[in-house]
Amino acid sequence: MLAMNYRGPFRVRAEHKPDPVIEHPGDAIVRVTRSCICGSDLHLYHGLVPDTRVGTTFGHEFVGIVEDVGSQVTKLKVGDKVLVPFNVFCGSCFFCQKELYGNCHNTNPQATAVGGIYGYSHTAGGFDGGQAELVRVPMADVGPTVIPSDIHEDDAVLLTDALPTGYQAAEMGDISEGDTVVVFGAGPVGIFAAKSAWLFGAGRVIVVDQVDYRLDFVRRYAQCEVVNFREVDDMALHIKKMTDWLGADVCIDAVGCEAAGNAAQTFTGVTTMMQAGSATVLHWAINSVRKGGNVSIVGVYGPTFNAVPIGNALNKGLTLRMNQASVKRHLPRLIEHIRAGHIDPKQIITHRVPLEEVADAYHIFSSKLDNCIKTVLIPPNAGQVKAVEATASH
Ligand SMILES: NC(=O)c1ccc[n+]([C@@H]2O[C@H](COP(=O)([O-])OP(=O)(O)OC[C@H]3O[C@@H](n4cnc5c(N)ncnc54)[C@H](O)[C@@H]3O)[C@@H](O)[C@H]2O)c1
Ligand SMILES: [Zn+2]
Ligand SMILES: [Zn+2]
Numbered sequence: 001m002l003a004m005n006y007r008g009p010f011r012v013r014a015e016h017k018p019d020p021v022i023e024h025p026g027d028a029i030v031r032v033t034r035s036c037i038c039g040s041d042l043h044l045y046h047g048l049v050p051d052t053r054v055g056t057t058f059g060h061e062f063v064g065i066v067e068d069v070g071s072q073v074t075k076l077k078v079g080d081k082v083l084v085p086f087n088v089f090c091g092s093c094f095f096c097q098k099e100l101y102g103n104c105h106n107t108n109p110q111a112t113a114v115g116g117i118y119g120y121s122h123t124a125g126g127f128d129g130g131q132a133e134l135v136r137v138p139m140a141d142v143g144p145t146v147i148p149s150d151i152h153e154d155d156a157v158l159l160t161d162a163l164p165t166g167y168q169a170a171e172m173g174d175i176s177e178g179d180t181v182v183v184f185g186a187g188p189v190g191i192f193a194a195k196s197a198w199l200f201g202a203g204r205v206i207v208v209d210q211v212d213y214r215l216d217f218v219r220r221y222a223q224c225e226v227v228n229f230r231e232v233d234d235m236a237l238h239i240k241k242m243t244d245w246l247g248a249d250v251c252i253d254a255v256g257c258e259a260a261g262n263a264a265q266t267f268t269g270v271t272t273m274m275q276a277g278s279a280t281v282l283h284w285a286i287n288s289v290r291k292g293g294n295v296s297i298v299g300v301y302g303p304t305f306n307a308v309p310i311g312n313a314l315n316k317g318l319t320l321r322m323n324q325a326s327v328k329r330h331l332p333r334l335i336e337h338i339r340a341g342h343i344d345p346k347q348i349i350t351h352r353v354p355l356e357e358v359a360d361a362y363h364i365f366s367s368k369l370d371n372c373i374k375t376v377l378i379p380p381n382a383g384q385v386k387a388v389e390a391t392a393s394h
Helices: 039-045 153-158 162-172 188-199 212-221 235-242 263-271 280-288 310-316 327-339 355-366 382-393
Strands: 002-008 011-016 028-037 062-069 081-084 134-137 180-184 204-209 225-228 248-253 289-297 319-322 349-354 374-378
Touching: 002 355, 011 355, 028 081, 028 153, 028 355, 028 382, 039 355, 062 134, 062 153, 081 153, 153 374, 162 188, 162 289, 162 327, 180 188, 180 280, 188 204, 188 212, 188 248, 204 212, 204 235, 212 225, 225 235, 235 280, 248 280, 263 280, 280 289, 280 310, 289 310, 349 355, 355 374
Parallel strands: 180 204, 180 248, 204 225, 248 289, 289 319, 349 374
Antiparallel strands: 002 011, 028 062, 028 134, 028 374, 062 081
């Protein structure tokens, strides 16, 4: 099969590799019809995630058609159209029972923090991902969800990560009616966090980034105010000025370890990796939120440590919440929001690229070229799958 193949930092290419096979009776094989590139893939692409092995295939956002199932799989059948949450999870461990699917205890032998994630290095279980024609889906009765017939495939692929993550960011902010919410980051996750903040009752939403075309998009898409941090000297002071000198009620970090905007943080967190990512947005969020406010973090950081102003957080009496998203928990609610027209996820898709051109796709998304917000990769045979389906249904 054709699959995205990691060759080292900033080097990926489409290559042929052996088809995945059923390795356990609970597995399924899914023929991918669409996959996305996520901001999290950029951390891998930039060589910032430990134990990212040459030859692995990234991709934790994918939808497709079930091609084969193991003998123990009862809920899926060949031909089902499924969306597959980015978390690989067992559904029955202590953490899964608490719906903390991102922290499953059974799917990642390498860590005690995060559970398994498709295509996300051996620190997240070493599973090959979905930027490929075929992918092995372990515990297939647990993760995948059959895509309802009225849900567009483009919306479905955004339900595997970006939308639920943005939504959970807003949820963890514990927004009260009328609250002012500041979202750092106008990538897909930040855009959906801003949109979701309104669903939780925000009275004002402000999005911060440095990329003007993304700020223009989110201003229209999420009807929010925007700030380009390149035009601001002191972020916390600026947010205080915008909020009657109190600070925001809720700040959301939808940027993570590669945050720009502070040379010392970038040098220690990205260039030399002396800390597990630039903590610029953590500083801005903690310092821009009001006393007693909430900080919600979904931007990803490494496992070791970051230089964060924890004393400020303590003295201000902040509530800090953070996690990998627990995708499956949010799906029923988000599908209802899509059906009701409250949110139209597919509008954020700017690029559709054949899987063969995956190297260009990473370059464009990483360098923020061509007004790129979200890229969908289309495997070479996805069209044929659709044609077969169409023939079958007429
Ligand atoms: N917790 C989870 O479950 C989860 C899931 C998906 C993605 N993520 C993480 O969320 C983050 C965002 O993902 P994405 O797909 O939107 O990525 P993205 O790279 O498309 O977007 C990040 C945005 O942050 C902006 N940015 C950089 N420095 C900034 C700063 N100091 N202040 C404000 N904005 C700044 C960039 O210009 C960019 O537009 C990444 O860290 C990703 O790994 C987490
Ligand atoms: Zn992702
Ligand atoms: Zn589990």
